[in-house]
Amino acid sequence: MRETTMTPSSNDVATPTQATVEIEMTKNQLSDESSAVLSVRGLHKHFVLHNVDGRRVESLNGIDLDVRAGEHIALAGSSGAGKSTLLKCIYRTYLPSAGTVTLRSPIGPVELTGLADAKLAAIRGREFGYVSQFLRAEPRRGALDIVARAGIARGMDKETATEAAAVSLRRLHLDESLWDVFASVLSGGEKQRVNLAAGTISPPQLLLLDEPVSALDPANREAALALIADLTATGVAVLAVFHDLDAMDRLASRVVVMRAGRIIESGPPDQVLHHLEGVAR
Amino acid sequence: MSSTLADLVRAPVDPGILDEHAKREVRRAILTAVCVPGYQVPFGSREMPVARGWGSGGLQITLAIVGVDDIVKVIDQGDDEGVNAVNLRRLVTNTTGAVETTEVDEATVIQTRHRIPEDPLSADQTLVLQVPVPEPLRGVERNMAALAQMHAEADYARMWVSLYEDKVRNGVITKSTGYPCLVGGRYVIATTPIPRWDIPRLHQAPFLSLFGAGRERKIYAIPPDTDVEPLTFDDVPFEVERTPGASCSLCQATEAYLVEIPPSSIGAADGRWICSDTAWCRRRRSEDNQS
Amino acid sequence: MTSLAIAKCAVTDHTTTEHPSASGPGQTVLRVERLGKIFGDQNPAAVAHTGPDAGTEKSPDGNSVVAAWDVSFDVAAGEAFGVIGESGSGKSTVMRAIAGDHSSTAGSVWMQRRDGSTVDLLTMTASERRALRVDELSVVYQDAAEGLDLGVTAGGNIADRLTAAGWRNFGQIRERAAELLGRTEVPLERMDDLVRTFSGGMRQRVQLARALANRPPIVLLDEPTTGLDASVAAGVLDLIRSLLEELGIAAVVVSHDFAVIEMLTTRCMVMQHGRVVEQGLTDQLFEDPQAPYTQRLVAAARA
Numbered sequence: 001m002r003e004t005t006m007t008p009s010s011n012d013v014a015t016p017t018q019a020t021v022e023i024e025m026t027k028n029q030l031s032d033e034s035s036a037v038l039s040v041r042g043l044h045k046h047f048v049l050h051n052v053d054g055r056r057v058e059s060l061n062g063i064d065l066d067v068r069a070g071e072h073i074a075l076a077g078s079s080g081a082g083k084s085t086l087l088k089c090i091y092r093t094y095l096p097s098a099g100t101v102t103l104r105s106p107i108g109p110v111e112l113t114g115l116a117d118a119k120l121a122a123i124r125g126r127e128f129g130y131v132s133q134f135l136r137a138e139p140r141r142g143a144l145d146i147v148a149r150a151g152i153a154r155g156m157d158k159e160t161a162t163e164a165a166a167v168s169l170r171r172l173h174l175d176e177s178l179w180d181v182f183a184s185v186l187s188g189g190e191k192q193r194v195n196l197a198a199g200t201i202s203p204p205q206l207l208l209l210d211e212p213v214s215a216l217d218p219a220n221r222e223a224a225l226a227l228i229a230d231l232t233a234t235g236v237a238v239l240a241v242f243h244d245l246d247a248m249d250r251l252a253s254r255v256v257v258m259r260a261g262r263i264i265e266s267g268p269p270d271q272v273l274h275h276l277e278g279v280a281r
Numbered sequence: 282m283s284s285t286l287a288d289l290v291r292a293p294v295d296p297g298i299l300d301e302h303a304k305r306e307v308r309r310a311i312l313t314a315v316c317v318p319g320y321q322v323p324f325g326s327r328e329m330p331v332a333r334g335w336g337s338g339g340l341q342i343t344l345a346i347v348g349v350d351d352i353v354k355v356i357d358q359g360d361d362e363g364v365n366a367v368n369l370r371r372l373v374t375n376t377t378g379a380v381e382t383t384e385v386d387e388a389t390v391i392q393t394r395h396r397i398p399e400d401p402l403s404a405d406q407t408l409v410l411q412v413p414v415p416e417p418l419r420g421v422e423r424n425m426a427a428l429a430q431m432h433a434e435a436d437y438a439r440m441w442v443s444l445y446e447d448k449v450r451n452g453v454i455t456k457s458t459g460y461p462c463l464v465g466g467r468y469v470i471a472t473t474p475i476p477r478w479d480i481p482r483l484h485q486a487p488f489l490s491l492f493g494a495g496r497e498r499k500i501y502a503i504p505p506d507t508d509v510e511p512l513t514f515d516d517v518p519f520e521v522e523r524t525p526g527a528s529c530s531l532c533q534a535t536e537a538y539l540v541e542i543p544p545s546s547i548g549a550a551d552g553r554w555i556c557s558d559t560a561w562c563r564r565r566r567s568e569d570n571q572s
Numbered sequence: 573m574t575s576l577a578i579a580k581c582a583v584t585d586h587t588t589t590e591h592p593s594a595s596g597p598g599q600t601v602l603r604v605e606r607l608g609k610i611f612g613d614q615n616p617a618a619v620a621h622t623g624p625d626a627g628t629e630k631s632p633d634g635n636s637v638v639a640a641w642d643v644s645f646d647v648a649a650g651e652a653f654g655v656i657g658e659s660g661s662g663k664s665t666v667m668r669a670i671a672g673d674h675s676s677t678a679g680s681v682w683m684q685r686r687d688g689s690t691v692d693l694l695t696m697t698a699s700e701r702r703a704l705r706v707d708e709l710s711v712v713y714q715d716a717a718e719g720l721d722l723g724v725t726a727g728g729n730i731a732d733r734l735t736a737a738g739w740r741n742f743g744q745i746r747e748r749a750a751e752l753l754g755r756t757e758v759p760l761e762r763m764d765d766l767v768r769t770f771s772g773g774m775r776q777r778v779q780l781a782r783a784l785a786n787r788p789p790i791v792l793l794d795e796p797t798t799g800l801d802a803s804v805a806a807g808v809l810d811l812i813r814s815l816l817e818e819l820g821i822a823a824v825v826v827s828h829d830f831a832v833i834e835m836l837t838t839r840c841m842v843m844q845h846g847r848v849v850e851q852g853l854t855d856q857l858f859e860d861p862q863a864p865y866t867q868r869l870v871a872a873a874r875a
Contacts, residue, residue, distance in 0.1 A: 050864035094860040441735035514742035
């Protein structure tokens with residue numbers, strides 16, 4: 001399976017020879033097949049707005065993407081480019097119109113788009129997770145409880161989960177006095193931190209992050225980004241959407257730029273991001 | 282006594298209150314009831330010279346089963362001499378040729394409202410009980426179809442709930458008359474005629490008990506040697522009525538069912554309790570006198 | 573790769589074809605197959621003239637109502653499955669058909685029993701189905717009066733189920749009733765009050781406690797919070813969700829309220845005029861509805 005196109009490096013001192021490039025690409029191919037946690041091929045998504053006038057809105061026009069263990073891939077691009085749509089199609093909150101989404105699993109590769117609902121529901125959370133901007137938990141549950149339960153759902157015992165939850169919340173600077181109040185009374189930023197902690201406790205092999213720090217002020221953002229950075233350090237594959245160039249720069253091993261439902265560019269952050277400086281978001 | 286042809290000719294042609302067809306129907310109902318202990322068998326209850334609610338069911342059973350060789354005792358509240366008991370007894374003996382008695386050990390059939398005699402009955406004797414309300418679930422369910430279904434499916438949850446509620450509200454189960462009992466491990470019956478005191482006597486009894494409800498048109502039975510268990514929780518023992526320190530002011534008995542009488546009644550010296558079973562009490566006193 | 577969108581509009585999800593079998597999380601415990609109920613004249617021809625395309629559940633001659641037809645879905649152990657629809661959609665009909673509150677015209681309802689065997693509920697006698705309702709299948713009704721005896725105390729309503737299951741020890745019955753009422757957040761000092769004296773929200777809690785008394789593996793909930801004040805409903809909903817999660821009970825939740833379905837279920841189906849219009853993961857149905865009707869419903873709910 002070929003990697004998506006790489007932009008030529010403009011920072012390298014010497015341009016690699018053709019032979020070197022070919023060897024590099026073969027190596028990449030081999031490591032692709034052995035460590036791609038997620039493989040997206042030819043993913044299309046359109047919506048039919050029956051309620052409006054029956055029009056068809058094209059949202060993804062053929063996405064090919066791999067995410068490997070320990071890799072943090074940042075999706076960049078203006079609004080409407082299809083970044084969140086891609087995440088949701090992978091998680092199957094949106095039904096892909098065509099294409100395949102293959103996830104590595106203990107029993108072998110699983111093709112998510114054709115999987116029965118019940119089976120998909122079972123592996124969600126266990127094999128791959130989705131962290132959205134918003135906290136969707138029982139309004140009358142406390143933060144510690146929410147995070148601990150997420151850990152328990154992933155196989156931790158109650159004590160370990162509670163301990164890990166406490167560590168995580170402390171790390172994200174959520175005041176301990178807020179750990180037992182009903183989540184419904186927390187502020188947007190507090191809820192987002194709880195959400196992030198819950199999504200990342202005892203993390204599955206793949207995490208989809210959809211603007212997980214958008215509501216955080218700079219200080220809390222720092223801590224959150226550090227936590228996310230740790231994920232890849234422990235081998236988790238991360239596919240993330242940030243609107244924040246700085247976050248992408250810090251965290252991403254690769255940045256994938258989307259426009260009008262297609263990938264137009266892909267490469268290391270220092271190469272790709274400075275192209276985007278001037279691009280309207 | 283010898284019977285001549287003339288005697289036979291003079292035998293009453295009057296069929297009595299129940300004709301043979303009516304008797305047959307009641308007997309068939311009785312047989313069904315005996316075959317399915319505790320099951321309420323519907324029967325075509327006839328018009329009786331006693332009003333509904335005054336023992337017409339018990340009367341029909343007695344009339345159906347007694348003949349000239351039978352000796353009948355009738356008690357009301359344990360008393361042979363109560364007005365109703367006397368009337369019923371005369372009705373039975375006058376129309377069937379059976380003989381009357383007040384002595385338990387002489388009787389073949391004992392018809393009763395509200396008591397089982399204190400003396401133990403034998404396998405040759407039949408107890409006929411007058412039942413006002415045969416349905417044990419009446420307090421908890423009104424719908425006939427639902428009742429039939431509950432009995433058919435042995436679904437007595439509502440009964441248990443009423444016992445639970447009783448105990449919760451009052452600290453003890455206060456049901457006195459009509460205490461529900463499980464017969465033969467299958468059907469729950471109402472023991473409406475008899476007090477709790479008499480219920481243990483039904484369990485594995487050697488005699489046959491027949492229950493007749495004329496107004497409600499039902500007959501049910503407890504055959505001899507059948508288990509009869511009052512419904513109660515495992516941790517709430519079934520208790521019989523007791524008044525500590527009370528004894529019969531006539532015969533001084535303490536281990537009998539006693540009834541309270543106003544102090545001004547004739548015969549009560551200073552005590553306020555006397556035996557409910559008058560025949561039993563009288564015999565005790567005459568035995569005491571003889572000894 | 574066929575268009576998944578069209579596949580999702582199909583009535584049934586045929587990819588799981590196994591019948592309910594040996595227990596274990598993820599195993600199917602309830603499987604409804606082509607369930608149908610016609611009220612009135614049992615006229616099979618009425619089916620063709622009813623449904624979403626016809627815009628009605630009533631037959632043209634007015635003598636039959638095809639309240640539900642060709643309804644299929646399955647529920648795994650510990651899973652909550654939602655049934656959404658407006659009035660006349662047939663959602664309550666489906667629930668009552670599974671509960672056994674009325675007979676069915678067609679189809680099967682396979683249920684896994686405690687002993688691991690599977691049975692088609694629709695082939696059982698009425699009394700066998702009533703026996704099931706003691707400890708294998710519980711129902712929580714929209715109107716608490718349907719699921720409770722208002723003239724009995726809160727504890728008594730629970731004792732009803734316990735004694736039906738054979739409990740005979742008064743002390744233990746009290747203890748279990750108190751435990752259940754505590755879990756459903758009914759104040760213990762009200763345990764001996766008649767349910768008639770309880771508010772709507774409290775009645776629902778007692779109904780829940782009673783439904784869970786004998787730890788059934790499957791619970792059906794019909795509009796469990798409809799008719800309750802918003803704040804009260806939120807609390808009851810919360811309670812239901814945590815109970816389902818904690819006890820690992822399989823549930824079918826019927827509601828017209830999207831918030832209820834969203835909070836409680838992982839998969840659901842949309843019904844209209846007695847037919848299933850769409851079925852899928854709850855979040856997918858709400859965020860990417862395929863069928864025009866579903867899109868209309870979701871848009872209205874979001875408004």
